[in-house]
Each structure stands twice: as structure tokens, then as C-alpha cells.
Amino acid sequence: MRRRRSLLAAAAAVLAVWAGARPAPLRAEELKRSALDNGLAVISQRDTASTLTVLEILIRGGQTAEPAGKAGLSYLTTRLAVDIPDQDKVQDFMAKALHYSVSAKADYSVIHLECLSEFFDDAAATFVEILSDPLFTGVRIDRLKEFMDNQRRLTADDADNAGHAAHLEAFFGNSAYGHSVFGTDDSLKAIKAVDIKDFYGRYFVPGNMTLVAVSDLDESRLAAVLRKRFGGFRKGAPPAPLPPPVSAPANVFSGARDIAKDSLQTLVSAAFALPPLSSRTFILNAVVENTLGRGPGTRLWSLRAELKLAYAVAARATQMKSGGILESTLETEPAKGEEARIALDQALRDFAARGLTPDELEAARAEVKAQLLRGNERKDARAATLGTLEMLGLGAAFFEAFPAELGGVTLEEINAYIKDILAPDRASWVRIGPKR
């Protein structure tokens, strides 16, 4: 559905060039790091590929900062903190075509803003006004809780998402990483307005937040807007408490979960625990994920191309500060479910036992490096990546260092890592499909 828009947009864009309405040079510039008077950290990058500004407002803590029994509090608070309070502001944002969204992650939450740069100053002014004095009223809270219930139902309806959630729960149990960002029925009932106010008061403070901006505005102009609009935000607020550490994943977990679903396909998925995150494991995880199941030529592809077991086969690494999971998933017709499980298990055992060949490592380096460029071509994606790296403790500058560090991965290192994380007796298995 977006193709149609991009098609016409492309025509318009090309026309503009032919007509002489040329944009400035198409180059993204280097990352800049600064801090506002209130201590709010800013990472910015000038990019004239479009006349858009993307701003990520990142708040450290996320699910790890939620008190026991209050799962969903991070999302609830972040979403309510930018809930538009009145019709005038709705009208204002509509007129400016402001796009904004909120998401909560394991270690942080993020507010994403995107608009035409000509509107950025005004939009930021209104946005900070809302963020500085949010409305945590009963009606708004109840309505948002209902929305979060709905999001959990949508997750359950999608086998891939449901499988992912089941694996996280298997490895991380009741810890922050083990539950949905949308909480549970019980946890949402337990969250009161006072909890939300308290969470906001503790974590939505300049020293605990970072802004990531990617914009065509020149450096001084962008800095001036951010300083003017965000420089006074909660100035002088006490520093945020450190969230309690999350236990490393249960690395000895080995079990299976069967979720009955009357679907036309059965999802078969295996997951393994990943260690706490570092710049090195981040790179190694990217290589493993890419070699294992990222399209034609990867290890799992033979389950599709040769064994004809599935249309979709994929590997996915989920990386959080204190650990993560590596999933390998396929969806097949129910009658082939057991055959698919055995084939997937064998492919993973082979991968763990034999590791990568020199050619595979070379190919993975080429793929991962190119994907870093491609996947971050758009400003919104790049701002999100920079924010993620910053919040996970790797630092946004790691984005620029990544290709060189990737080149330093050796065959011995990656194969030892694979053997360590993919031990077959440490797998979590999930099957979602019709009852056998």
C-alpha cells in the first residue's frame, strides 16, 4: 500500500531535479554529539537527502525500570507523556502532518517524531509543552490500557510474534525481558495513576534521556531549535535511579512449548540464549544471524529450496543489554510439522558443529556491511539505529566503527562463539499450529 505513494513521490522527485529545483548535496555528514544546558544529550547528523527532520527522544529504563507486578508501565507512561491534551494541538499537528509514535523496549522507551523540516521548530515547541506537563487522567489511562490489551491480542494472532514472545518468556521468565511491553491483564490492573506519575518523575529527566536528530537543517539551525525547545525541559530534576540489573538468560534452559492454533500452517521455532551485549557480541550476533537465515544461500535456506518445507525460513537475533535470543523459525503445513522440526534441529546442530567456512564468513561480512548501509538509508531508520546503539550502551559512534570492527572478526572467533551459543541442549522450542 505504500508502493503507490512512493511511485508518485518518485515521479515528483525526479521532476523536481529535471526542473532545476535541486536539493543540496546528497551526503549524510558525520555524527555530532553535544549536550543542552539541562544535561540532555544530543546526537545529530545532517543529511540533505530530503527536507525532513527525524527526532528520537530516548528514555533509559524501559521494562527494566518497571517495578515487580507493573509490567507495561514503561509503555503506558511514555505513551501518556505525549498524549495530545486538546483539540487545538491535534489540529496543529494534523496541519503540520507531524508523524509521531511511541514504543517501549526492554532497556529504554522511545518517542519518534518526523515532519517536514519547515515545521520542525513549531512542532517541537508544542511537543515539549505536552511532554513537560502530561495528563495522567483516569479516562486516558483506561483508554490506553484497552489499547494495550488490543495490542496483546494482535500479537497472539500472529504466529511469528507469539513464538517470539514464548521464547522470551522461556528464557527470561518473570524478569523484565520475559514479558510483553504491553503488560498482562493483572499487571495493567495493578498500575495506578500514581505509578505512572512516579515513573515519569523518576525517568523522564534530562540526565536519563537522549535526543537523536537527523535533519537537512544546517547544524547551527538544528542546534538552536533543540536548545530553545528542549533546553529548559525539567531543568534541575534529580538524576534517575539506575534500573535493577536483569539476570542473564537462563542459559541452561531446554524445553518445548506447544501452542494450539487452528491455522493452515504450523510455526516451528528454536531459540538460543545470547550473552549480555557488548560491541563484540553485537557484531558476532549479526554475522551468525546473517549466515544462518537471512535469505538465499544461508544455512536455513535449504529447508525451503531443497526440502520444500516452507516459504518463510529466517533467523533473528534480539539483542538487549543483559542478554538476548537467537531464533530460527519456519512455517510449514501441519502435516510436515514434525519433519520440519527434525530438519531445523539438524541444520542447527550442523551449524554448531561445523561453524562457518572461510567463504561464508567473507560473504557474511559483505552482506552485513551492505545491509548496514541499505537498512539505514532512510532517516527514520538511521535515527532509530543510532538511538538503539546509544541506549544499549554501545554508543551511537559505534555505527561508524561497525564496518571496521566487522572486518576484524576471525573464523576461529566466530566458530567458537557459534559452538558456545548454539549448544543443542540449551534450545527453547516452540510449535504453534493445529493440535497433533
Added chain:
Amino acid sequence: MMKKAWFRLLLLGLGLAAARGIDARSSAPPGPSSAPVVQSFTLPNGLRVILLERHNLPLINVVAAVDAGTKNETDATSGITHFLEHYVLFRGTELRSGNQIAQDIRRHGAYFNARTGQDLAMFEISLPAEHADFALRNQKDILFNLKLTPAELEAEKEVILEEIRQIEDDPFRFGTALVFQNLFPGHPYQRPVYGRVQAVRSLTVDDVDRFYRARFVPSAMALAVVGDFKIAEMEARVKDVFGPVPGVPPLAAPLPKPAPLPKTVEIELERDVEEAYLVIGAAGPDYNDPDQYAADVLIQALGQGLNPMLNIALRGGRRDLIHSVQMSYTALKKAGVFIVYLTLDPKNLAAARKETVATLRHVRNANFSKEEVFGEERRYAYEHLESAKNELRMAVQQAWESGLGLGYSLAMHALLNESAAGIDYLERIAGTTAQDLRKIGAKYLSRNEFVIVTVKPKKK
């Protein structure tokens, strides 16, 4: 060599370049810090080529559009284009096996994919610019040197049958497919893109080979190359790689416009889901219809952005009938499709369905701008028209950020556009009035019938 001919015609027809006497080459010299430049030409074998130079990243994107889709299929060959899409990508050529192609792709750090639709099949590759020559030669090899074998054919059939099951498990994807299948009765667009199961099972090497030889020819294709290169060098490379491909006249394939849907179609499905899903489709303007610009603005106002009209109708005030709403518009060569997507609590299905249809029917009388509202009510009215226009200005900018997206759009446009008069998209959008929206609302949403697909939880 018809250098620049058709694309120049297109662009000159748009009024801008011609009116200002600007030639892209002279006005924007290529270079690492220059603005992008565009070039187009047609090879003697009929292949249309568009080159767009841009240097934001060291990547090159090559997209080939093939004039083949469900519009060219019969009941017996339903799904054959989609089948070829799979086979071309993954099953090998006269020069390389499928596995060798896959390994080549990975060694060059490429993203490699394809898509099939009602009108076209699209083949795309994106990779570091230093491998530009590989990208061109790879696309030439897969598109023009296909090697069909019974074993590979049977293997890919199994994969496609898995894909069909996966689509049918997804409420919105299956709902969308059902809208297309029921909106155009008796027309080729009604056939599912992925094919009918029995037809897919029955495909033979001869069937596929016949279709492939007729449709996968340079004169029925367009090639867009977007990325970090010098236009003159890329032009020479493209001519070197694709020039030797033999020219074959394309098959004439007259395609009528679909007849209007005589009566609203209701489809109700039960699935093992917790949420309810509602998909409502109606016919809209086609790719070359001047109404398409107002259609783009209309779907923004009705079902996109922060607070669209359908959101207000279904969630405003004390009503809270739905959890989410979005609206899309797809323009095909001979038809268009509006689709509204809703997620909701199953208990609200009947009320939401009724309210959505009523809102769509009412578009012909709706106010889209504050200017149209008088007195105290103006203060509470929303400015949907200007908001929609700004949303589309944003869409233009977002599109400009993606090299692969631009390549896709340019290749597709080259085959679907039939207008010598051309387009001036942003000016058309800027000039769209509330009256234009009411006019197309009356034409497409008030008079046309709907296809309504409901997916609700199974009774337990």
C-alpha cells in the same frame, strides 16, 4: 537508438522541464557533491532504461519491471507470473544453478528480491556500488537465460503452496486478496496473484516456458538503475550488458476496464484469532486517470495520518468502535482499488461495518476544510484537506530517501504510464480542492458497491 525519447516525452509533457528550457544533463553535471541527474533511453531491442544518479550512499539499485501479471493469465495459468517470479530468482539459469546465484548474491553483499502484481512483475537487486557490473549481469542472466527443469519446477510448486497457506493465515493479507478477487468479476484482475492451488499444481515446464518466452522480452520490460555512479559510464555499461539481448516484439495484450461490481459482496471468515479484522474495498481510478491525484488526497483525509475522518467517525466522541483504521489506494493499469483496514473488538463488527460504509458513502457531502464550516463550528472542525496535502509532501520526501524505492517506482511508471500529457504530481496535489474530493467520493464511494471481508474469531 531512441535516446531519451519516451522518458523525455514524459517529462517534457509534465510541463516543467519544457517550460523552463532545462536539460538535465547540462543543468546538473554529475559528481560526488552534485545534485542527482536523470537519463533515459531505449535500446534497439526495446528495453526502456532510466538512470538516476545520486550519491548519498555508495550503493546501486537495479530494478527490472516486466509487463506480466495476473492480467496476462487465464484460469488454467493462474499464478504463472508469480511462479516465474520465484523460479527466476531462485532456480537457476543456463549459466548458473540456483545455489550458485545465491552464493554470488551473498558474496557481493546484495539484497535480492522480486514481487508480482496484477500488472507487473518486478525484480530488484541492491548492493555496494563497486559491484555495479555484477548487478547488471546478474539481472540479465536471471531474466533472459532461464533454465526450466521438471525437478526444479516441482520443488518450487511446493514452496508456493506453503506461501499460499501463509497468506490465508494472515487476516489482512487474505482479506486484501479476497477484495481483489471479488471486486472485478470476470476480469483478469480477479485472479489471485499467488495463483489458484489447482492451477499451480498443474503447471508444466511447457506452460511456464511458453509464458516466459512470450513475456520476458526486452520490449516488454523497463530497467531502472539508481545510485552512486556516473551517468555516462552507467549508460555505456547498460548498453554493453543488455544491448546484445535479442529483440522480440511484445505480445499485444488488450486489457479492458473491469465492469462495475453489480452488488455488494460480503465474505465472512472464521479464524483462530482473538481480534476481529474488517477489510472493505471499492473500485477507484486507474493509473492513468486524472482522478488519481484527488484519490491520493482523499485516502489521506479519510484514513491516514494523525486523526483521519474515519478515525473520528469510528472512535470520536463516546463511540469507540475500533482499535485501528487505515486506508489505502492502489492504482492498476485499468482499475484502482480503495481499501479500508480495521481492527476491532468482535462485538463491534456490525456497528463498525455500518458506520464505515456510511462514512464512505457520505464523502460526497463531507466537509474537508475549516473554510467550509461556518460559525462556532469552525473552531471545532478539522483541516483535513491541508493536512492531507502536507502528508503527501512528506511522502515525496520519504520516497526520495530510498534508492531502491525510487528504482522500483521509475521502472513501474515506465510500463504503466500511458499519458503523453504527463503529470506534475505536487502541483496537482496542491491544486486539489475539497470539491474535487467530494466529486471522486460521489463517483467511486457513493455509487460503487463494496467488497466487505470480515475475519472474526471462531466460536469456541
